[in-house]
Amino acid sequence: MKSLSQEKAEFLRVLAARIVPETTELDSAGMGRFFGLIDEALLERPAAVRRQFGIYLGLLRWAPLVRFGGPFENLRADRQDAVLRWFESCPVGLLRAGFWGLKVLIFMGYYGQPETNAVVGYAPERDGRAGLHAGA
Amino acid sequence: MPPNATVGRVSMQEREYDIVIIGSGAGGGAAAKELAPLCADGVKIAVLEMGAKLKEEEYSGREVEMSRRLYIDSGGTLTRDRAMTLAYGQAYGGSTVVYTGTSLTMPEEVVKRWNVPGLEYEDLHRRSLKYLEENNVHLLPEDELNDNNRLFLEGCTKLGYHIEQFPINVKGCLSSSLCNLGCPNQAKQGTHRVQLPRAEAGGVEVITNCRVARIVDRVCEAVVTDPGFGEPSPWAPGEYRVKAKVVVVCAGGAVNSAALLLRSGFGEQLPNLGRYITLHPALILVGEHDRAITNFFGHPKSYYCDEFWKSDRFLLETCMYFPFVTAKNLIGFGAEHSDLMRAFPRLQMILVLALDPAIADNRVTVDSDGKPVVDYTLTDDVLDTLHSSMLASARVFFAAGAKRVHAPAGATFFIDAADAGRIDELIPRENVLPGKISITSAHLMGGCRMGRDPGDSVTDGWGRVHGTPWLFVADSSLFPQCSEINPYVTVMGLADRVAEAIRNNAGELLSS
Numbered sequence: 001m002k003s004l005s006q007e008k009a010e011f012l013r014v015l016a017a018r019i020v021p022e023t024t025e026l027d028s029a030g031m032g033r034f035f036g037l038i039d040e041a042l043l044e045r046p047a048a049v050r051r052q053f054g055i056y057l058g059l060l061r062w063a064p065l066v067r068f069g070g071p072f073e074n075l076r077a078d079r080q081d082a083v084l085r086w087f088e089s090c091p092v093g094l095l096r097a098g099f100w101g102l103k104v105l106i107f108m109g110y111y112g113q114p115e116t117n118a119v120v121g122y123a124p125e126r127d128g129r130a131g132l133h134a135g136a
Numbered sequence: 137m138p139p140n141a142t143v144g145r146v147s148m149q150e151r152e153y154d155i156v157i158i159g160s161g162a163g164g165g166a167a168a169k170e171l172a173p174l175c176a177d178g179v180k181i182a183v184l185e186m187g188a189k190l191k192e193e194e195y196s197g198r199e200v201e202m203s204r205r206l207y208i209d210s211g212g213t214l215t216r217d218r219a220m221t222l223a224y225g226q227a228y229g230g231s232t233v234v235y236t237g238t239s240l241t242m243p244e245e246v247v248k249r250w251n252v253p254g255l256e257y258e259d260l261h262r263r264s265l266k267y268l269e270e271n272n273v274h275l276l277p278e279d280e281l282n283d284n285n286r287l288f289l290e291g292c293t294k295l296g297y298h299i300e301q302f303p304i305n306v307k308g309c310l311s312s313s314l315c316n317l318g319c320p321n322q323a324k325q326g327t328h329r330v331q332l333p334r335a336e337a338g339g340v341e342v343i344t345n346c347r348v349a350r351i352v353d354r355v356c357e358a359v360v361t362d363p364g365f366g367e368p369s370p371w372a373p374g375e376y377r378v379k380a381k382v383v384v385v386c387a388g389g390a391v392n393s394a395a396l397l398l399r400s401g402f403g404e405q406l407p408n409l410g411r412y413i414t415l416h417p418a419l420i421l422v423g424e425h426d427r428a429i430t431n432f433f434g435h436p437k438s439y440y441c442d443e444f445w446k447s448d449r450f451l452l453e454t455c456m457y458f459p460f461v462t463a464k465n466l467i468g469f470g471a472e473h474s475d476l477m478r479a480f481p482r483l484q485m486i487l488v489l490a491l492d493p494a495i496a497d498n499r500v501t502v503d504s505d506g507k508p509v510v511d512y513t514l515t516d517d518v519l520d521t522l523h524s525s526m527l528a529s530a531r532v533f534f535a536a537g538a539k540r541v542h543a544p545a546g547a548t549f550f551i552d553a554a555d556a557g558r559i560d561e562l563i564p565r566e567n568v569l570p571g572k573i574s575i576t577s578a579h580l581m582g583g584c585r586m587g588r589d590p591g592d593s594v595t596d597g598w599g600r601v602h603g604t605p606w607l608f609v610a611d612s613s614l615f616p617q618c619s620e621i622n623p624y625v626t627v628m629g630l631a632d633r634v635a636e637a638i639r640n641n642a643g644e645l646l647s648s
Binding site for chain 1: 197198199200204209210212217218219279280282310311312313314320321428430432433434458459460462463464467468469470471473474477478480481505507569570571572574
């Protein structure tokens, strides 16, 4: 990734596994597309936003140290989810919004791939008339 | 380009027109078409559009790809507090390329509420009807409506909620449901299909990929780029000074028109410039049925419910979005979220539009790089409205037979049909947390509001900027308050007035 360091990209993969569990089933090409979409999205944002996102990832990684005694990636899955839920509903609006932004990027990386449309049963067609009347 | 950037004279190219229109969406496109007959008399008119003109084969329907080509910031412009995202188009045709084509005229009482001197309901309505005709607006026959829309009708009807069918502006619709990604079948009658081709046939030049940085003494400082897709711009990449001998019309939309005028230094003489932005804050809500329904085949938006228009200040509309947009509008993550996403073919969707008040501090400014920044506060009243709309939507889903509903402010991820009677308890108001809940806007209004004088507004009732007779605004930024309906027909009606004002004052403007 051009927008994130290798370390942060690896951490993003850890977060993605909790946010969209299906990302763990992606093959290398799928993971390439996953990071590619996120990279493009981050690169079109101002450098300051990318920096803030990097800082936010650092915060997510190390915030559990006090409560659970280790960085995020070392926690059990249920504790990782508890940390994420806390950030999602955090009393500080900017931290909530930051978590929403993280989710958006991960959702984009996964659901933004046309290759994953089939996983959710989404199969649009340029001419949708046959599909529209299939059950009629 | 930064507002204070020096434009190198060596590479600078000069162009000269009588009328320069900035933006080619509902406002710019309508104004261009209305002014085009002047070209027969030798008047030179250019439309400068920052977006590209896509080749027909480039309308791929792929979600992220089309969002990047057709929306500013890929449809994810954030407000300063990051509690909302704004989706607005950049293309030959502006946002009319990416809307669903729902075509409503302003209710009389809203026009009266606007209270703009010189703007009468009858005049705006007459012009709006002209565009309904021009854009082939009609009701789809019942057999072309999909289950997603029928279920909304069924749910609202069971509850006794008032509902209307949306007139839409399509011709040869093939039910792709991809309206918001640019119709791949050329069916949607936006300005890219109707007004701009007519304007060009009349002699208007449309310059795509051309971003105007600022306007100085009727000179638009612009940059043409090559985005790597779409038809090439008629002008080579580079910097341009585009002189408007008579008139400049700003039609870049609520955010960009205000930002352009602020970058151009009009803020000092116009204290209301950029202010009173309204957004129709929106929620996308889903209910899951126990069987597959037709949702991503067929036109996505056939009905709206105005039952709560006056009492609770929101509208409910049918909608259908794509996997990524749907995913980001759900609360939560992990297995529950994935479970709901995998129910995609069984999902019914409702779009909520909150009718927000015009507040001076909700405004567009520009940062040190000249980029627009939108400050917008979701007031407690608007959050109350969003909460009420979630309750109403949940009732509609259940009345339509949904087995479970996902409410972003729900105490649990799903509310089962067995708990339909406990909706008020299961969707608590305190869970309506900005930043947690995905709140979006596709109706950006205000910033160059019409009114009486610079003390209360930016333009007069004909879109002329106070104190600058050669400068007009012709887009949704003119709205002094929100439109309370989907706004594009009203934008066209107002642009039609702007064009008339220019035509009627052409002699005076030429000599000024």
